[in-house]
Structure formats: structure tokens, C-alpha cells
Amino acid sequence: FKESTGFPKDFLWGSASAAYQVEGAWAEDGKKPSVWDKFVRIPGKTFKATTGDKAVDHYHMYKEDVRLMAEMGLKTYRFSIAWSRIYPDGNGQVNEKGLQFYDDLINECLKYNIVPMVTVYHWDLPQALEDQYHGWEDRRIVDDFVNYATTLFKRYGDRVKHWIILNEQNVFTGHGWMLAKHPPGKFKDMKTYYQVNHHAFMAHAKSVLALKELYPDALVGSSFAYGPAYAVSDKPEDQMACVDYEDLKSYYWMDVYAYGRYPRSAMKYLESLGVAPHFEEGDAEILKEAASKVDFMGVNYYKTCSIEYNPLDGVDSLGGENNTGKKGTAEMEGVPGMYKVPANKNLPTTDWDWTIDPMGLRFACRKITSRYDLPIVISENGLGAFDKLEDGKIHDSYRIEYLRNHIEELKKACDDGCRILAYCTWSYTDLLSWLNGYQKRYGFVYVDRDEDENSGTLKRIPKDSYYWYKKVIETNGEEL
Ligand code: BG6
Numbered sequence: 001f002k003e004s005t006g007f008p009k010d011f012l013w014g015s016a017s018a019a020y021q022v023e024g025a026w027a028e029d030g031k032k033p034s035v036w037d038k039f040v041r042i043p044g045k046t047f048k049a050t051t052g053d054k055a056v057d058h059y060h061m062y063k064e065d066v067r068l069m070a071e072m073g074l075k076t077y078r079f080s081i082a083w084s085r086i087y088p089d090g091n092g093q094v095n096e097k098g099l100q101f102y103d104d105l106i107n108e109c110l111k112y113n114i115v116p117m118v119t120v121y122h123w124d125l126p127q128a129l130e131d132q133y134h135g136w137e138d139r140r141i142v143d144d145f146v147n148y149a150t151t152l153f154k155r156y157g158d159r160v161k162h163w164i165i166l167n168e169q170n171v172f173t174g175h176g177w178m179l180a181k182h183p184p185g186k187f188k189d190m191k192t193y194y195q196v197n198h199h200a201f202m203a204h205a206k207s208v209l210a211l212k213e214l215y216p217d218a219l220v221g222s223s224f225a226y227g228p229a230y231a232v233s234d235k236p237e238d239q240m241a242c243v244d245y246e247d248l249k250s251y252y253w254m255d256v257y258a259y260g261r262y263p264r265s266a267m268k269y270l271e272s273l274g275v276a277p278h279f280e281e282g283d284a285e286i287l288k289e290a291a292s293k294v295d296f297m298g299v300n301y302y303k304t305c306s307i308e309y310n311p312l313d314g315v316d317s318l319g320g321e322n323n324t325g326k327k328g329t330a331e332m333e334g335v336p337g338m339y340k341v342p343a344n345k346n347l348p349t350t351d352w353d354w355t356i357d358p359m360g361l362r363f364a365c366r367k368i369t370s371r372y373d374l375p376i377v378i379s380e381n382g383l384g385a386f387d388k389l390e391d392g393k394i395h396d397s398y399r400i401e402y403l404r405n406h407i408e409e410l411k412k413a414c415d416d417g418c419r420i421l422a423y424c425t426w427s428y429t430d431l432l433s434w435l436n437g438y439q440k441r442y443g444f445v446y447v448d449r450d451e452d453e454n455s456g457t458l459k460r461i462p463k464d465s466y467y468w469y470k471k472v473i474e475t476n477g478e479e480l
Contacts, residue, residue, distance in 0.1 A: 012422035014076035018122035025059035029097035032088035034124035035183035047437035048451040070112035080122035090126035145203035198277035205290030223298030237309035241339035260291030300380035304360035310340035358405035365413035382426035394463035
């Protein structure tokens with residue numbers, strides 16, 4: 001028997017968004033295109049060719065959105081900053097109007113005692129940097145990123161204490177360079193993929209150091225899309241496959257954030273393939289120093305996966321996730337001689353075939369706590385579903401159930417001794433799901449619009465889950 005201590009008193013009940021998915025105003029007030037603005041215009045890339053040109057117009061409606069957050073009692077709002085609003089060309093001339101927008105948003109949050117939690121990079125690289133030197137593929141990205149990040153720290157650091165440098169580095173690099181589903185849309189070039197990751201790690205590390213130099217008391221980390229792995233059986237080869245998978249697909253990122261070094265076995269494997277990243281002099285030291293200053297592990301948790309030994313003549317793919325958006329496509333992916341990723345028959349799935357596994361959240365927290373002993377910010381967790389308006393309302397009992405079950409497990413993680421600082425649901429309002437348009441909704445607040453750019457009134461309608469989460473916050477997670 002273990003006594004429940006529940007959530008800490010100052011727990012940050014939150015919700016999250018990303019600039020490209022909510023803001024719209026894609027070419028306003030000096031902003032220039034990001035790689036997403038260009039990518040979505042390539043035929044066949046997104047559901048019904050949806051763009052984020054208008055998104056849910058948070059850029060113009062942020063005051064109403066923040067007021068709804070305040071009425072709900074939200075403690076923290078996690079949002080990202082669009083790099084090409086601040087530096088339209090990625091570097092060079094700073095855009096005061098862009099800076100002003102986030103000043104206003106931050107101040108609006110603070111007016112209601114909502115803690116702003118700022119993501120520096122949620123995938124919307126300025127297109128100009130892609131044009132200048134292929135963005136993340138070139139080492140020059142590191143200095144440009146740190147310059148951009150430092151501009152934000154200097155401008156907002158007096159009011160923003162919580163910083164997430166990179167959102168899901170594993171996803172934007174994997175989808176961008178291995179699966180060709182995100183910009184720049186390249187396919188299975190492992191050498192480039194690992195070099196891109198090294199540049200991103202360096203950008204993360206140097207930004208952490210720059211922030212701590214300016215604001216030693218700021219709290220900083222990056223957010224990892226963590227899908228914990230279960231071996232399918234107690235056969236030693238399945239268990240070993242799971243160790244291989246975790247080193248390559250999870251610890252490869254989290255170890256660098258927390259320890260400042262790559263997992264030894266993963267590096268050995270990459271060296272044997274001739275695809276290990278190139279280090280410049282001093283990189284190893286910088287990664288280490290930054291890791292010693294990281295304050296938390298950011299975790300975006302949606303699902304777990306199952307791992308099975310994959311014979312040498314087995315499934316040959318690079319172990320990407322099943323993010324096809326098609327129902328019932330349990331792709332078998334893997335690396336011959338190491339692992340494959342079969343569907344987990346013990347778990348239900350969402351309409352987009354993602355496993356629903358509340359205990360996986362506790363599992364993730366326990367694993368991170370055991371391995372890194374770092375505090376944790378759950379920076380995303382939520383259910384994408386087809387919400388339907390009925391008499392002007394959204395009765396999303398399925399979302400309430402999903403969140404309730406996950407929060408219950410998170411509470412157990414607190415009881416286990418994990419230091420959880422915040423829980424941000426994905427998402428606050430409905431927003432543009434990168435590849436799935438507006439059919440896949442995540443928010444507490446319904447937004448009246450669909451894939452047709454001229455559709456909808458953009459009216460905000462709180463769903464049943466909005467009122468439910470309000471109670472959760474009021475009772476600090478006691479009433480679920
Ligand atoms: C995370 C991202 O990967 O998952 C979000 O950080 C994203 O930006 C979320 O929207 C859900 O993914 P999807 O594909 O369902 O929109």
C-alpha cells in the first residue's frame with residue numbers, strides 16, 4: 001500500500017498550441033513564409049490541401065482565447081513563437097511587429113496569472129534559411145538559431161520563466177528526412193538525418209547556455225515525443241530488440257538533452273553504417289555543459305509501441321512511426337537483425353490508429369525518472385477525434401475519458417516520486433493538425449471552421465471537456 005500524495009500544490013495545469021497550427025496571419029505584419037507555408041502548397045502533402053494561412057486566427061483572436069483560458073482557470077499556456085515573424089529572413093533584420101505580437105500575448109497571459117510556457121521552435125523554420133543553405137542540413141543553422149533564441153530570451157526573459165527550446169526533434173527530423181512527410185520532404189538519407197539531428201542538438205545546447213547566461217533562474221528543456229516501448233514477449237531476443245529500439249529511437253535524443261552524449265551502442269551502430277554525425281571541435285563539451293543546466297525533460301506523450309525481434313531477412317524500414325492517418329494500418333516497421341514494431345493487440349486505438357495507453361504515461365515518467373532523475377514537463381497529451389456539433393455543443397465524453405485515465409496515471413507517477421512540474425493537454429482550441437486538416441480535433445474549445453479556407457465563423461465553443469478540465473484544475477486533480 002502506498003499513500004497518495006497527489007499533485008504538488010503549485011502544479012501547472014496547462015494546455016498547448018503551436019504557432020503554425022493556430023495563428024494564421026501567415027503573411028501579415030512583416031512575417032515571411034516558413035518551410036510549412038511552402039510545403040503545404042505542394043499538391044498531395046496535406047489533407048484536402050489545407051494550409052495554415054488562416055488557421056484558427058489566434059493571431060487576431062488571442063485575447064478571446066486567453067480570456068477563455070482564464071475563465072477555465074488554466075495555470076499555464078504553452079505556445080510557440082514563429083521564427084519568421086521575428087526574423088522574416090531567418091537572420092539579419094529583426095521584425096519589431098513580430099516581437100510586439102508575442103509581447104502582447106505574454107502580457108495577456110500574465111494579466112490573468114497564466115504562466116506563459118514558450119516553445120522556441122515548433123517546426124516552422126523560415127523558408128529563407130532553407131533557400132540560403134538548406135536549413136538544418138548546414139552547420140550555419142546553429143548560429144542563426146541561437147541568435148533567434150537569444151533575441152527571444154532578451155525580449156521576454158523578464159516575464160517568461162519556462163522555455164522549451166525544440167519541440168519533438170525526433171519527429172521533425174524523422175518526418176522531414178526519413179519519411180518525407182514533413183519539410184523538406186526527403187526520404188531515407190540516414191547520413192543527412194543524423195547530421196541534421198546533431199545540428200539541432202547543438203542549437204538546443206547553445207541556446208540553453210545562452211538563456212542561463214542571461215537568466216540563471218529560468219527553467220529550460222526540450223520536448224521529446226516519447227513513445228515508450230514494450231517487448232512483445234519474455235524471449236531474450238525480444239527484450240534485446242527492445243533495448244536496441246530504445247537506444248536508437250528514444251535515448252538517442254533524451255540522453256543528449258540530459259547527459260550531453262549519445263548512447264554508446266547507437267553510436268557504434270551508426271559508425272558501422274558510416275552515418276555517424278560529424279562533430280566540430282568543442283561540440284562534445286558544449287553538449288555536456290548544456291545538459292548539466294537543463295532543468296526538465298519535456299515529454300509529448302501520445303502512445304506506446306510494441307517491439308519484437310526482427311530477423312536479418314525481416315522487415316526493412318527505418319522504424320518510423322505509423323502516422324499515416326489511415327484507420328487500421330498497423331504497419332510493421334523495423335531494422336533487420338534488430339527490431340520491428342508490430343501492432344499491440346492489447347490496446348485500443350484512436351481513429352488514427354494511435355494506441356491508447358494511459359499507463360504508458362506513468363511508464364514514461366518512471367523510465368525518465370530512473371534514467372535521468374530530472375523533473376518532467378508533460379508538454380503534450382491528448383486525443384485527436386472527429387468532434388461533431390450537436391445543437392451547438394460538443395459532447396466529447398471520449399476525450400474526457402481519455403484525459404481522465406491519463407491524469408490518473410500521472411497522479412500515480414507523482415505518488416511514485418516522479419517530479420512532474422506541469423501537464424499540458426494538446427490542445428487548447430481546436431487547431432490545424434499538420435497533415436490531417438481540421439477533421440482531427442484535439443481542443444477543449446471547438447472552432448467553427450473546416451478545410452475550406454473561406455469556411456466557418458471561427459466562433460469559439462467550449463466543449464464538455466472544457467468544463468470538466470476546469471473542475472480538475474480547481475481540485476488540483478482530486479476530482480476527475
Ligand atoms: C505532436 C506535435 O507531434 O503531435 C503537434 O507536437 C501535433 O504539433 C500533435 O499536432 C498531434 O499530431 P497530429 O498529427 O495528430 O496533429
